[in-house]
Amino acid sequence: MSAEATLLDAVHAALRDALLSDRRVFLLGEDIGHFGGAFGVTKGLWEEFGDERVYDTPICEEGFVGAAIGAAWMGERPVVELQFADFVSCPFDAIVTVAAKTHWRSGIALPLVIRAPFGGGVRGGPFHSQCPEGWFAGEPGLKVVCPGSVADAYGLLRSAIEDDDPVLFFEHKALYRRLRGELPEESHRVPLGRAAVARAGSEATIVTYAAGVDLALRATDGLDVEVLDLRTVWPFDEAAILESVGRTSKVLVLQEAQRSSGVAGLLFSFLSREAFELLDAAPVLVAPPDTPVPFAPELEDAFLPDAARVRAAVEELLEY
Protein backbone atom coordinates (compact mmCIF):
# COMPACT_ATOMS: atom_id res chain seq x y z
CA MET A 1 0.00 0.00 0.00
CA SER A 2 0.95 3.65 0.16
CA ALA A 3 4.37 4.39 1.60
CA GLU A 4 3.08 7.88 2.24
CA ALA A 5 0.83 7.04 5.18
CA THR A 6 1.31 9.13 8.29
CA LEU A 7 0.90 8.04 11.89
CA LEU A 8 -2.37 9.92 11.87
CA ASP A 9 -3.51 7.95 8.82
CA ALA A 10 -2.64 4.74 10.63
CA VAL A 11 -4.68 5.66 13.70
CA HIS A 12 -7.58 6.69 11.50
CA ALA A 13 -7.38 3.46 9.53
CA ALA A 14 -7.25 1.37 12.70
CA LEU A 15 -10.35 3.10 14.07
CA ARG A 16 -12.19 2.70 10.79
CA ASP A 17 -11.28 -0.97 10.42
CA ALA A 18 -12.26 -1.64 14.03
CA LEU A 19 -15.63 0.06 13.47
CA LEU A 20 -16.12 -2.03 10.35
CA SER A 21 -15.20 -5.31 11.96
CA ASP A 22 -16.98 -5.13 15.32
CA ARG A 23 -20.43 -3.68 16.08
CA ARG A 24 -19.44 -3.27 19.72
CA VAL A 25 -16.82 -0.69 18.85
CA PHE A 26 -17.89 2.94 19.06
CA LEU A 27 -16.10 6.27 19.44
CA LEU A 28 -16.75 8.88 22.08
CA GLY A 29 -15.14 12.27 22.46
CA GLU A 30 -15.27 16.02 21.99
CA ASP A 31 -15.70 17.33 18.45
CA ILE A 32 -14.88 13.96 16.92
CA GLY A 33 -18.00 13.72 14.75
CA HIS A 34 -18.73 16.25 12.07
CA PHE A 35 -15.56 18.18 12.91
CA GLY A 36 -13.37 15.09 12.81
CA GLY A 37 -11.45 15.72 16.04
CA ALA A 38 -9.03 18.45 17.08
CA PHE A 39 -6.24 16.78 15.06
CA GLY A 40 -8.52 15.38 12.37
CA VAL A 41 -7.97 11.76 13.35
CA THR A 42 -11.65 10.80 13.07
CA LYS A 43 -12.42 12.81 9.94
CA GLY A 44 -15.07 11.11 7.86
CA LEU A 45 -15.94 8.43 10.40
CA TRP A 46 -19.14 10.08 11.58
CA GLU A 47 -20.24 10.52 7.97
CA GLU A 48 -19.50 6.87 7.28
CA PHE A 49 -20.74 5.25 10.49
CA GLY A 50 -23.31 7.67 11.89
CA ASP A 51 -24.57 8.80 15.26
CA GLU A 52 -24.65 5.38 16.91
CA ARG A 53 -20.95 4.73 16.30
CA VAL A 54 -19.36 8.16 16.63
CA TYR A 55 -20.58 10.26 19.54
CA ASP A 56 -19.78 13.91 20.07
CA THR A 57 -19.84 14.49 23.80
CA PRO A 58 -20.21 17.55 25.99
CA ILE A 59 -16.98 18.74 27.64
CA CYS A 60 -17.08 16.28 30.50
CA GLU A 61 -14.07 13.97 30.56
CA GLU A 62 -15.11 12.42 33.88
CA GLY A 63 -18.55 11.92 32.40
CA PHE A 64 -17.68 10.31 29.10
CA VAL A 65 -14.77 8.23 30.35
CA GLY A 66 -17.09 7.03 33.12
CA ALA A 67 -19.75 6.30 30.53
CA ALA A 68 -17.24 4.35 28.44
CA ILE A 69 -16.52 2.22 31.50
CA GLY A 70 -20.23 1.55 31.96
CA ALA A 71 -20.64 0.62 28.32
CA ALA A 72 -17.60 -1.67 28.54
CA TRP A 73 -19.19 -3.33 31.57
CA MET A 74 -22.12 -4.15 29.28
CA GLY A 75 -19.78 -5.73 26.75
CA GLU A 76 -19.33 -2.84 24.34
CA ARG A 77 -15.85 -1.80 23.17
CA PRO A 78 -15.77 1.97 23.47
CA VAL A 79 -12.84 3.98 22.19
CA VAL A 80 -12.60 7.38 23.85
CA GLU A 81 -10.68 10.30 22.40
CA LEU A 82 -9.32 12.92 24.77
CA GLN A 83 -8.72 16.12 22.87
CA PHE A 84 -5.29 16.44 24.51
CA ALA A 85 -3.63 13.92 26.79
CA ASP A 86 -3.21 16.69 29.36
CA PHE A 87 -6.94 16.50 30.03
CA VAL A 88 -6.51 12.98 31.33
CA SER A 89 -6.09 14.61 34.74
CA CYS A 90 -9.86 15.22 34.73
CA PRO A 91 -10.99 11.58 34.33
CA PHE A 92 -8.00 10.31 36.33
CA ASP A 93 -10.39 9.00 38.95
CA ALA A 94 -12.54 7.10 36.49
CA ILE A 95 -9.39 5.51 35.04
CA VAL A 96 -7.40 4.73 38.17
CA THR A 97 -10.18 4.20 40.68
CA VAL A 98 -12.80 2.50 38.57
CA ALA A 99 -11.34 1.10 35.36
CA ALA A 100 -8.06 -0.14 36.80
CA LYS A 101 -9.43 -1.90 39.87
CA THR A 102 -12.71 -3.39 38.69
CA HIS A 103 -11.42 -6.66 37.30
CA TRP A 104 -9.32 -7.41 40.35
CA ARG A 105 -12.22 -6.57 42.69
CA SER A 106 -15.04 -8.23 40.85
CA GLY A 107 -13.92 -10.14 37.77
CA ILE A 108 -15.71 -7.72 35.43
CA ALA A 109 -13.55 -7.14 32.34
CA LEU A 110 -13.57 -3.58 30.99
CA PRO A 111 -12.48 -3.54 27.36
CA LEU A 112 -12.03 0.13 26.65
CA VAL A 113 -9.42 2.28 24.98
CA ILE A 114 -8.64 5.88 25.83
CA ARG A 115 -6.74 7.55 23.01
CA ALA A 116 -5.00 10.83 23.58
CA PRO A 117 -2.52 13.01 21.68
CA PHE A 118 0.44 13.72 23.95
CA GLY A 119 3.92 15.18 23.91
CA GLY A 120 5.61 18.42 23.02
CA GLY A 121 7.31 20.07 20.11
CA VAL A 122 4.25 21.90 18.88
CA ARG A 123 4.57 24.95 21.17
CA GLY A 124 1.56 23.84 23.15
CA GLY A 125 2.83 25.07 26.49
CA PRO A 126 2.27 23.50 29.89
CA PHE A 127 -1.32 22.32 29.29
CA HIS A 128 -1.10 20.91 25.78
CA SER A 129 2.30 19.20 25.69
CA GLN A 130 2.59 16.89 28.64
CA CYS A 131 3.62 13.25 28.67
CA PRO A 132 1.23 11.80 31.25
CA GLU A 133 1.93 8.13 30.54
CA GLY A 134 3.99 7.86 33.70
CA TRP A 135 0.96 8.75 35.83
CA PHE A 136 -0.50 5.42 34.82
CA ALA A 137 2.59 3.26 34.42
CA GLY A 138 2.85 1.01 37.43
CA GLU A 139 -0.90 1.09 38.01
CA PRO A 140 -2.23 -2.45 38.39
CA GLY A 141 -5.02 -3.22 35.93
CA LEU A 142 -4.07 -0.67 33.28
CA LYS A 143 -2.13 -1.04 30.05
CA VAL A 144 -0.33 1.93 28.57
CA VAL A 145 0.67 2.00 24.91
CA CYS A 146 2.72 4.63 23.04
CA PRO A 147 3.37 3.77 19.39
CA GLY A 148 6.58 4.93 17.75
CA SER A 149 5.99 3.93 14.14
CA VAL A 150 3.20 4.07 11.57
CA ALA A 151 2.75 0.31 11.32
CA ASP A 152 2.83 -0.09 15.08
CA ALA A 153 0.25 2.65 15.55
CA TYR A 154 -2.12 0.59 13.41
CA GLY A 155 -1.29 -2.80 14.87
CA LEU A 156 -1.18 -1.65 18.47
CA LEU A 157 -4.47 0.21 18.27
CA ARG A 158 -6.22 -2.79 16.72
CA SER A 159 -4.80 -4.97 19.51
CA ALA A 160 -5.78 -2.43 22.16
CA ILE A 161 -9.37 -2.33 20.94
CA GLU A 162 -9.51 -6.13 20.92
CA ASP A 163 -7.94 -6.37 24.38
CA ASP A 164 -10.10 -7.08 27.42
CA ASP A 165 -8.47 -4.53 29.73
CA PRO A 166 -8.57 -0.73 29.89
CA VAL A 167 -5.82 0.58 27.61
CA LEU A 168 -4.44 4.11 27.53
CA PHE A 169 -3.20 4.78 24.03
CA PHE A 170 -0.99 7.84 23.77
CA GLU A 171 -0.31 9.16 20.28
CA HIS A 172 2.56 11.61 19.98
CA LYS A 173 1.08 14.67 18.34
CA ALA A 174 4.38 15.80 16.83
CA LEU A 175 4.55 12.45 15.04
CA TYR A 176 1.02 12.59 13.63
CA ARG A 177 2.05 14.11 10.33
CA ARG A 178 5.82 13.79 10.53
CA LEU A 179 6.22 10.07 10.79
CA ARG A 180 5.66 8.21 7.55
CA GLY A 181 5.58 4.59 6.62
CA GLU A 182 3.64 1.87 4.96
CA LEU A 183 0.08 1.37 6.12
CA PRO A 184 -0.15 -2.31 7.10
CA GLU A 185 -2.76 -4.83 6.02
CA GLU A 186 -6.07 -4.99 7.89
CA SER A 187 -4.95 -8.20 9.58
CA HIS A 188 -1.84 -6.57 11.08
CA ARG A 189 -1.73 -6.76 14.87
CA VAL A 190 1.08 -5.86 17.24
CA PRO A 191 0.85 -7.73 20.53
CA LEU A 192 0.59 -5.52 23.60
CA GLY A 193 3.43 -5.88 26.07
CA ARG A 194 6.09 -6.62 23.46
CA ALA A 195 8.97 -4.30 22.68
CA ALA A 196 10.59 -4.23 19.23
CA VAL A 197 14.14 -3.67 18.12
CA ALA A 198 13.87 -0.56 15.95
CA ARG A 199 17.53 -0.94 14.99
CA ALA A 200 19.86 -3.70 16.06
CA GLY A 201 23.22 -2.81 17.55
CA SER A 202 25.80 -4.30 19.86
CA GLU A 203 27.55 -1.60 21.89
CA ALA A 204 24.70 -0.05 23.86
CA THR A 205 20.92 -0.18 24.14
CA ILE A 206 18.65 2.84 24.04
CA VAL A 207 15.35 2.01 25.69
CA THR A 208 12.70 4.44 24.53
CA TYR A 209 9.25 4.80 22.99
CA ALA A 210 7.00 7.09 20.96
CA ALA A 211 8.89 10.14 19.65
CA GLY A 212 12.01 8.86 21.38
CA VAL A 213 12.35 6.09 18.80
CA ASP A 214 12.75 8.33 15.78
CA LEU A 215 14.94 10.67 17.81
CA ALA A 216 17.21 7.85 18.97
CA LEU A 217 17.54 6.50 15.45
CA ARG A 218 18.51 9.90 14.08
CA ALA A 219 20.84 10.71 16.95
CA THR A 220 22.80 7.48 16.70
CA ASP A 221 23.08 7.27 12.95
CA GLY A 222 26.29 5.46 12.11
CA LEU A 223 26.78 4.06 15.61
CA ASP A 224 26.50 0.40 16.56
CA VAL A 225 23.75 1.10 19.05
CA GLU A 226 20.52 -0.83 19.53
CA VAL A 227 17.26 1.10 19.74
CA LEU A 228 14.61 -0.78 21.67
CA ASP A 229 11.09 0.57 21.20
CA LEU A 230 9.02 -0.40 24.24
CA ARG A 231 5.71 0.26 22.43
CA THR A 232 3.79 -0.82 25.53
CA VAL A 233 5.24 1.19 28.40
CA TRP A 234 3.15 -0.58 31.04
CA PRO A 235 3.46 -3.41 31.71
CA PHE A 236 6.73 -3.19 29.78
CA ASP A 237 8.63 -6.01 28.12
CA GLU A 238 11.15 -6.97 30.78
CA ALA A 239 12.47 -9.93 28.81
CA ALA A 240 13.26 -7.83 25.75
CA ILE A 241 15.15 -5.30 27.86
CA LEU A 242 17.20 -7.98 29.58
CA GLU A 243 17.90 -9.72 26.29
CA SER A 244 19.17 -6.56 24.64
CA VAL A 245 21.10 -5.23 27.62
CA GLY A 246 22.58 -8.70 28.12
CA ARG A 247 24.16 -8.37 24.67
CA THR A 248 25.21 -4.71 24.82
CA SER A 249 26.03 -4.31 28.53
CA LYS A 250 25.21 -0.61 28.39
CA VAL A 251 21.86 1.10 28.59
CA LEU A 252 20.45 4.56 28.09
CA VAL A 253 16.84 5.44 28.78
CA LEU A 254 15.40 8.21 26.65
CA GLN A 255 12.06 9.76 27.47
CA GLU A 256 10.22 13.00 26.83
CA ALA A 257 8.56 13.12 30.24
CA GLN A 258 10.45 15.10 32.88
CA ARG A 259 13.35 13.18 34.38
CA SER A 260 11.68 12.45 37.72
CA SER A 261 8.33 11.58 36.19
CA GLY A 262 7.35 9.09 33.56
CA VAL A 263 8.41 5.57 32.86
CA ALA A 264 12.15 6.08 33.46
CA GLY A 265 11.85 5.56 37.20
CA LEU A 266 10.24 2.17 36.68
CA LEU A 267 12.87 1.25 34.11
CA PHE A 268 15.73 2.25 36.40
CA SER A 269 14.20 0.33 39.27
CA PHE A 270 13.90 -2.70 37.04
CA LEU A 271 17.43 -2.33 35.64
CA SER A 272 19.00 -1.96 39.05
CA ARG A 273 17.17 -5.02 40.36
CA GLU A 274 17.46 -7.29 37.37
CA ALA A 275 20.26 -6.05 35.12
CA PHE A 276 22.95 -4.92 37.56
CA GLU A 277 25.23 -7.79 36.76
CA LEU A 278 24.74 -7.40 33.02
CA LEU A 279 25.89 -3.79 32.95
CA ASP A 280 29.40 -2.44 32.37
CA ALA A 281 28.37 1.14 33.11
CA ALA A 282 25.78 2.96 35.18
CA PRO A 283 22.54 3.37 33.24
CA VAL A 284 22.10 6.80 31.68
CA LEU A 285 18.93 8.90 31.51
CA VAL A 286 18.21 11.48 28.86
CA ALA A 287 15.04 13.37 29.72
CA PRO A 288 13.84 16.93 30.19
CA PRO A 289 14.39 18.81 33.43
CA ASP A 290 11.82 18.75 36.21
CA THR A 291 9.72 21.65 35.04
CA PRO A 292 6.37 21.97 33.32
CA VAL A 293 6.61 22.04 29.52
CA PRO A 294 7.41 25.61 28.45
CA PHE A 295 5.91 27.50 25.52
CA ALA A 296 8.50 29.82 23.93
CA PRO A 297 10.50 28.04 21.20
CA GLU A 298 13.81 28.88 22.92
CA LEU A 299 12.54 27.33 26.14
CA GLU A 300 10.79 24.31 24.69
CA ASP A 301 13.79 23.46 22.52
CA ALA A 302 15.96 23.62 25.62
CA PHE A 303 13.50 21.45 27.48
CA LEU A 304 13.03 18.64 24.96
CA PRO A 305 15.71 16.03 24.35
CA ASP A 306 17.30 16.58 20.95
CA ALA A 307 19.58 14.60 18.69
CA ALA A 308 22.73 16.42 19.79
CA ARG A 309 22.08 15.72 23.46
CA VAL A 310 21.20 12.11 22.85
CA ARG A 311 24.31 11.70 20.67
CA ALA A 312 26.56 13.22 23.30
CA ALA A 313 25.11 11.06 26.05
CA VAL A 314 25.46 7.92 23.94
CA GLU A 315 29.05 8.72 23.01
CA GLU A 316 29.94 9.30 26.62
CA LEU A 317 28.33 5.99 27.54
CA LEU A 318 30.17 4.19 24.76
CA GLU A 319 33.48 5.58 25.97
CA TYR A 320 32.92 4.51 29.55
Place this chain on the structure above:
Amino acid sequence: MEPAVDDPGVPLETRLELFRLVLLQRLAEERVMALYRQGRISGSVYTGRGQEAVGAGAGLALGPEDVVAPLNRELACHLARGVTVAHVFRNFLGKATGPTRGRDGNMHFGVPEKNVFPLVSMLGDLVPLTVGAALAFKRRGEPRVALTFFGDGAMSTGDVHEGLGLAGVLDVPVVFVIQSNHYAYSTPTERQMRVTDIAARVEGGWGIPCARVDGTDAVAVYAAALLAVERARLGRGPQALVATTLRGHGHAAHDGATYVPEELRARYGDPVERLAARLRADGLGEDEVERRRHAAADEVAAALAEAEAAPAPDPATLEHGVWASPL
Protein backbone atom coordinates in the same frame (compact mmCIF):
# COMPACT_ATOMS: atom_id res chain seq x y z
CA MET B 1 -46.84 4.87 63.30
CA GLU B 2 -48.35 6.15 60.06
CA PRO B 3 -48.70 3.21 57.68
CA ALA B 4 -47.07 3.22 54.26
CA VAL B 5 -49.41 4.41 51.51
CA ASP B 6 -52.11 2.16 50.12
CA ASP B 7 -51.09 2.45 46.48
CA PRO B 8 -53.49 0.32 44.43
CA GLY B 9 -50.75 -0.24 41.87
CA VAL B 10 -48.65 -2.17 44.38
CA PRO B 11 -50.15 -5.63 44.98
CA LEU B 12 -50.01 -7.40 48.31
CA GLU B 13 -47.34 -9.85 47.21
CA THR B 14 -45.07 -6.93 46.31
CA ARG B 15 -45.74 -5.33 49.69
CA LEU B 16 -44.83 -8.58 51.37
CA GLU B 17 -41.64 -8.84 49.36
CA LEU B 18 -40.77 -5.26 50.27
CA PHE B 19 -41.34 -6.16 53.91
CA ARG B 20 -38.99 -9.11 53.60
CA LEU B 21 -36.32 -6.93 52.02
CA VAL B 22 -36.45 -4.07 54.55
CA LEU B 23 -36.49 -6.54 57.42
CA LEU B 24 -33.48 -8.38 56.06
CA GLN B 25 -31.50 -5.17 55.61
CA ARG B 26 -32.45 -3.98 59.09
CA LEU B 27 -31.55 -7.24 60.79
CA ALA B 28 -28.43 -7.90 58.72
CA GLU B 29 -27.10 -4.44 59.51
CA GLU B 30 -27.86 -4.83 63.20
CA ARG B 31 -25.75 -7.99 63.12
CA VAL B 32 -23.02 -6.23 61.24
CA MET B 33 -22.90 -3.40 63.80
CA ALA B 34 -22.73 -5.91 66.63
CA LEU B 35 -19.96 -7.86 64.92
CA TYR B 36 -18.04 -4.66 64.33
CA ARG B 37 -18.27 -3.66 67.98
CA GLN B 38 -17.07 -7.12 68.94
CA GLY B 39 -14.08 -6.66 66.68
CA ARG B 40 -15.19 -9.49 64.42
CA ILE B 41 -15.39 -7.22 61.36
CA SER B 42 -12.31 -5.25 60.35
CA GLY B 43 -12.18 -1.93 58.60
CA SER B 44 -15.31 0.15 58.67
CA VAL B 45 -19.04 -0.42 58.59
CA TYR B 46 -21.77 1.71 57.00
CA THR B 47 -25.46 1.04 57.32
CA GLY B 48 -28.60 2.30 55.67
CA ARG B 49 -30.74 2.28 58.79
CA GLY B 50 -33.85 4.35 58.24
CA GLN B 51 -33.30 4.23 54.47
CA GLU B 52 -34.06 0.54 53.85
CA ALA B 53 -37.20 1.34 51.89
CA VAL B 54 -35.27 3.19 49.18
CA GLY B 55 -32.94 0.36 48.18
CA ALA B 56 -35.75 -2.17 48.54
CA GLY B 57 -38.28 -0.18 46.51
CA ALA B 58 -35.94 0.84 43.73
CA GLY B 59 -34.28 -2.57 43.59
CA LEU B 60 -37.60 -4.36 43.29
CA ALA B 61 -38.78 -1.97 40.57
CA LEU B 62 -36.05 -3.26 38.24
CA GLY B 63 -36.52 -6.10 35.79
CA PRO B 64 -34.19 -9.11 35.80
CA GLU B 65 -32.14 -7.83 32.84
CA ASP B 66 -31.77 -4.31 34.23
CA VAL B 67 -28.54 -3.26 35.90
CA VAL B 68 -27.86 -1.32 39.05
CA ALA B 69 -24.98 0.33 40.89
CA PRO B 70 -25.93 0.63 44.57
CA LEU B 71 -24.02 2.38 47.35
CA ASN B 72 -23.56 1.81 51.08
CA ARG B 73 -27.11 2.48 52.17
CA GLU B 74 -28.81 0.07 49.79
CA LEU B 75 -28.19 -3.42 51.07
CA ALA B 76 -31.83 -4.29 50.31
CA CYS B 77 -31.26 -3.43 46.66
CA HIS B 78 -28.69 -6.24 46.44
CA LEU B 79 -31.20 -8.59 48.04
CA ALA B 80 -33.89 -7.48 45.61
CA ARG B 81 -31.54 -8.55 42.81
CA GLY B 82 -31.29 -11.99 44.34
CA VAL B 83 -27.99 -11.55 46.17
CA THR B 84 -28.10 -13.61 49.36
CA VAL B 85 -27.57 -12.25 52.86
CA ALA B 86 -24.77 -14.77 53.27
CA HIS B 87 -22.99 -13.30 50.26
CA VAL B 88 -23.24 -9.83 51.81
CA PHE B 89 -21.85 -11.14 55.10
CA ARG B 90 -19.01 -12.89 53.31
CA ASN B 91 -17.92 -9.52 51.99
CA PHE B 92 -18.05 -7.89 55.41
CA LEU B 93 -16.01 -10.79 56.76
CA GLY B 94 -13.49 -10.73 53.90
CA LYS B 95 -14.10 -14.31 52.85
CA ALA B 96 -12.61 -16.09 49.84
CA THR B 97 -16.03 -17.01 48.50
CA GLY B 98 -17.51 -13.53 48.96
CA PRO B 99 -18.22 -11.20 46.07
CA THR B 100 -14.80 -9.52 46.18
CA ARG B 101 -12.98 -12.58 47.56
CA GLY B 102 -11.67 -10.52 50.44
CA ARG B 103 -10.30 -7.82 48.19
CA ASP B 104 -12.72 -5.21 49.45
CA GLY B 105 -14.91 -5.02 52.52
CA ASN B 106 -18.27 -3.88 53.85
CA MET B 107 -20.77 -2.78 51.16
CA HIS B 108 -17.99 -2.20 48.63
CA PHE B 109 -18.94 -4.98 46.28
CA GLY B 110 -21.00 -5.88 43.28
CA VAL B 111 -22.37 -9.13 41.97
CA PRO B 112 -21.85 -9.17 38.21
CA GLU B 113 -24.01 -12.23 37.61
CA LYS B 114 -26.92 -10.35 39.23
CA ASN B 115 -26.18 -7.26 37.12
CA VAL B 116 -24.95 -5.32 40.15
CA PHE B 117 -21.86 -3.17 39.61
CA PRO B 118 -19.33 -3.08 42.45
CA LEU B 119 -19.53 0.04 44.59
CA VAL B 120 -16.71 2.51 44.12
CA SER B 121 -16.03 4.73 47.12
CA MET B 122 -15.34 7.93 45.24
CA LEU B 123 -18.70 9.62 45.36
CA GLY B 124 -20.21 10.36 41.99
CA ASP B 125 -18.10 7.90 39.97
CA LEU B 126 -20.96 5.49 39.48
CA VAL B 127 -23.21 8.10 37.91
CA PRO B 128 -21.45 8.45 34.53
CA LEU B 129 -20.77 4.74 34.60
CA THR B 130 -24.47 3.97 34.86
CA VAL B 131 -25.15 6.39 32.02
CA GLY B 132 -22.68 4.38 29.92
CA ALA B 133 -24.43 1.09 30.70
CA ALA B 134 -27.70 2.71 29.61
CA LEU B 135 -25.99 3.95 26.46
CA ALA B 136 -25.07 0.35 25.65
CA PHE B 137 -28.74 -0.63 25.94
CA LYS B 138 -29.84 2.22 23.75
CA ARG B 139 -27.25 1.42 21.07
CA ARG B 140 -28.30 -2.21 20.98
CA GLY B 141 -32.01 -1.48 21.13
CA GLU B 142 -32.38 -3.57 24.27
CA PRO B 143 -35.37 -2.77 26.53
CA ARG B 144 -33.15 -2.52 29.60
CA VAL B 145 -32.63 0.18 32.19
CA ALA B 146 -29.63 1.15 34.32
CA LEU B 147 -30.17 2.62 37.77
CA THR B 148 -27.91 4.11 40.38
CA PHE B 149 -28.20 5.88 43.72
CA PHE B 150 -26.41 8.90 45.09
CA GLY B 151 -26.73 11.11 48.13
CA ASP B 152 -27.34 14.78 48.74
CA GLY B 153 -23.62 15.09 49.49
CA ALA B 154 -22.53 13.42 46.25
CA MET B 155 -24.77 15.89 44.46
CA SER B 156 -21.97 18.43 44.89
CA THR B 157 -19.44 16.38 42.91
CA GLY B 158 -18.48 17.10 39.35
CA ASP B 159 -19.15 13.51 38.36
CA VAL B 160 -22.82 13.82 39.24
CA HIS B 161 -23.07 17.04 37.26
CA GLU B 162 -21.27 15.52 34.28
CA GLY B 163 -23.23 12.29 34.50
CA LEU B 164 -26.63 14.01 34.61
CA GLY B 165 -25.63 16.28 31.77
CA LEU B 166 -24.41 13.42 29.63
CA ALA B 167 -27.52 11.35 30.41
CA GLY B 168 -29.69 14.11 29.05
CA VAL B 169 -27.64 14.74 25.93
CA LEU B 170 -27.40 11.05 25.10
CA ASP B 171 -31.04 10.56 26.15
CA VAL B 172 -30.44 7.13 27.63
CA PRO B 173 -32.63 4.80 29.74
CA VAL B 174 -31.12 5.58 33.12
CA VAL B 175 -32.76 6.20 36.50
CA PHE B 176 -31.13 8.19 39.31
CA VAL B 177 -32.39 7.60 42.82
CA ILE B 178 -31.23 10.38 45.08
CA GLN B 179 -30.98 9.58 48.76
CA SER B 180 -31.64 12.89 50.46
CA ASN B 181 -31.03 12.03 54.10
CA HIS B 182 -30.19 15.43 55.61
CA TYR B 183 -26.51 14.75 56.14
CA ALA B 184 -23.41 14.02 54.20
CA TYR B 185 -21.26 12.60 56.98
CA SER B 186 -21.68 15.54 59.42
CA THR B 187 -22.52 18.23 56.85
CA PRO B 188 -26.20 19.15 56.58
CA THR B 189 -27.73 19.58 53.14
CA GLU B 190 -27.97 23.36 53.45
CA ARG B 191 -24.18 23.50 53.88
CA GLN B 192 -23.85 21.32 50.82
CA MET B 193 -25.86 23.38 48.34
CA ARG B 194 -27.60 26.70 48.15
CA VAL B 195 -30.70 25.38 46.42
CA THR B 196 -31.79 22.50 48.63
CA ASP B 197 -34.79 21.51 46.52
CA ILE B 198 -32.96 18.70 44.78
CA ALA B 199 -35.85 17.71 42.53
CA ALA B 200 -36.14 21.29 41.29
CA ARG B 201 -32.42 21.33 40.54
CA VAL B 202 -32.54 18.05 38.65
CA GLU B 203 -35.55 19.13 36.61
CA GLY B 204 -34.55 22.73 36.06
CA GLY B 205 -30.79 22.29 35.76
CA TRP B 206 -30.49 19.05 33.86
CA GLY B 207 -33.94 18.69 32.33
CA ILE B 208 -34.51 15.31 33.92
CA PRO B 209 -38.00 14.57 35.30
CA CYS B 210 -37.65 14.07 39.03
CA ALA B 211 -40.30 12.70 41.39
CA ARG B 212 -40.34 13.44 45.11
CA VAL B 213 -41.05 10.58 47.41
CA ASP B 214 -41.11 9.86 51.12
CA GLY B 215 -38.13 7.54 51.46
CA THR B 216 -39.47 5.93 54.62
CA ASP B 217 -42.46 4.60 52.69
CA ALA B 218 -41.47 1.44 50.82
CA VAL B 219 -44.73 1.26 48.89
CA ALA B 220 -44.41 4.85 47.71
CA VAL B 221 -40.75 4.41 46.75
CA TYR B 222 -41.52 1.24 44.83
CA ALA B 223 -44.40 2.88 42.94
CA ALA B 224 -42.35 5.97 42.07
CA ALA B 225 -39.32 3.91 41.08
CA LEU B 226 -41.42 1.60 38.94
CA LEU B 227 -42.87 4.57 37.10
CA ALA B 228 -39.41 6.02 36.51
CA VAL B 229 -37.98 2.68 35.40
CA GLU B 230 -40.82 2.02 32.99
CA ARG B 231 -40.65 5.53 31.53
CA ALA B 232 -36.94 5.07 30.94
CA ARG B 233 -37.62 1.70 29.40
CA LEU B 234 -40.17 3.22 27.04
CA GLY B 235 -37.51 5.53 25.66
CA ARG B 236 -38.50 8.67 27.51
CA GLY B 237 -34.92 9.35 28.52
CA PRO B 238 -33.32 9.70 31.93
CA GLN B 239 -35.55 9.77 35.00
CA ALA B 240 -34.92 10.65 38.62
CA LEU B 241 -36.51 10.54 42.00
CA VAL B 242 -35.55 12.09 45.30
CA ALA B 243 -36.29 9.94 48.32
CA THR B 244 -36.26 11.91 51.54
CA THR B 245 -35.14 10.17 54.72
CA LEU B 246 -32.97 10.73 57.73
CA ARG B 247 -29.82 8.65 58.04
CA GLY B 248 -30.53 6.52 61.10
CA HIS B 249 -26.98 5.74 62.18
CA GLY B 250 -23.88 7.88 61.97
CA HIS B 251 -22.01 8.07 58.68
CA ALA B 252 -20.11 4.94 59.71
CA ALA B 253 -20.06 2.82 62.82
CA HIS B 254 -17.50 5.08 64.51
CA ASP B 255 -19.74 8.16 64.15
CA GLY B 256 -22.25 8.74 66.95
CA ALA B 257 -24.09 11.37 64.87
CA THR B 258 -24.43 13.66 67.88
CA TYR B 259 -24.86 16.51 65.41
CA VAL B 260 -28.36 15.28 64.50
CA PRO B 261 -30.95 17.12 66.63
CA GLU B 262 -33.57 15.02 68.38
CA GLU B 263 -36.41 17.14 66.94
CA LEU B 264 -35.29 16.09 63.47
CA ARG B 265 -35.26 12.43 64.41
CA ALA B 266 -38.79 12.75 65.73
CA ARG B 267 -39.99 13.83 62.29
CA TYR B 268 -39.07 10.56 60.62
CA GLY B 269 -40.97 7.34 60.80
CA ASP B 270 -39.36 3.92 60.73
CA PRO B 271 -39.69 2.40 57.26
CA VAL B 272 -39.91 -1.13 58.64
CA GLU B 273 -42.69 -0.29 61.07
CA ARG B 274 -44.54 1.84 58.56
CA LEU B 275 -44.66 -1.10 56.22
CA ALA B 276 -45.72 -3.45 59.03
CA ALA B 277 -48.55 -1.03 59.82
CA ARG B 278 -49.55 -1.01 56.15
CA LEU B 279 -49.66 -4.80 56.07
CA ARG B 280 -51.77 -4.91 59.22
CA ALA B 281 -54.11 -2.37 57.65
CA ASP B 282 -54.19 -4.63 54.58
CA GLY B 283 -55.56 -7.37 56.82
CA LEU B 284 -52.41 -9.30 57.64
CA GLY B 285 -52.70 -10.68 61.16
CA GLU B 286 -50.22 -9.67 63.84
CA ASP B 287 -49.07 -13.29 64.02
CA GLU B 288 -48.31 -13.23 60.28
CA VAL B 289 -46.30 -10.04 60.68
CA GLU B 290 -44.41 -11.60 63.58
CA ARG B 291 -43.85 -14.80 61.65
CA ARG B 292 -42.19 -12.76 58.91
CA ARG B 293 -39.96 -10.98 61.39
CA HIS B 294 -38.85 -14.31 62.79
CA ALA B 295 -38.29 -15.77 59.35
CA ALA B 296 -36.05 -12.83 58.47
CA ALA B 297 -34.16 -13.15 61.76
CA ASP B 298 -33.66 -16.86 61.12
CA GLU B 299 -32.44 -16.17 57.60
CA VAL B 300 -29.94 -13.61 58.88
CA ALA B 301 -28.68 -15.94 61.60
CA ALA B 302 -28.27 -18.81 59.15
CA ALA B 303 -26.58 -16.52 56.65
CA LEU B 304 -24.09 -15.36 59.23
CA ALA B 305 -23.29 -18.93 60.25
CA GLU B 306 -22.80 -19.82 56.60
CA ALA B 307 -20.58 -16.80 55.99
CA GLU B 308 -18.47 -17.36 59.08
CA ALA B 309 -17.80 -20.92 57.99
CA ALA B 310 -16.53 -19.76 54.59
CA PRO B 311 -12.79 -19.98 53.98
CA ALA B 312 -10.49 -16.98 54.29
CA PRO B 313 -8.73 -15.89 51.10
CA ASP B 314 -5.41 -17.51 50.28
CA PRO B 315 -2.61 -14.91 50.20
CA ALA B 316 -1.12 -16.85 47.28
CA THR B 317 -4.01 -15.59 45.14
CA LEU B 318 -3.30 -11.92 45.83
CA GLU B 319 -1.90 -11.17 42.39
CA HIS B 320 -4.51 -13.12 40.47
CA GLY B 321 -6.87 -11.25 38.20
CA VAL B 322 -5.22 -7.83 38.18
CA TRP B 323 -5.69 -7.86 34.42
CA ALA B 324 -8.42 -9.66 32.50
CA SER B 325 -5.81 -10.68 29.93
CA PRO B 326 -2.37 -10.47 31.54
CA LEU B 327 0.53 -9.72 29.22
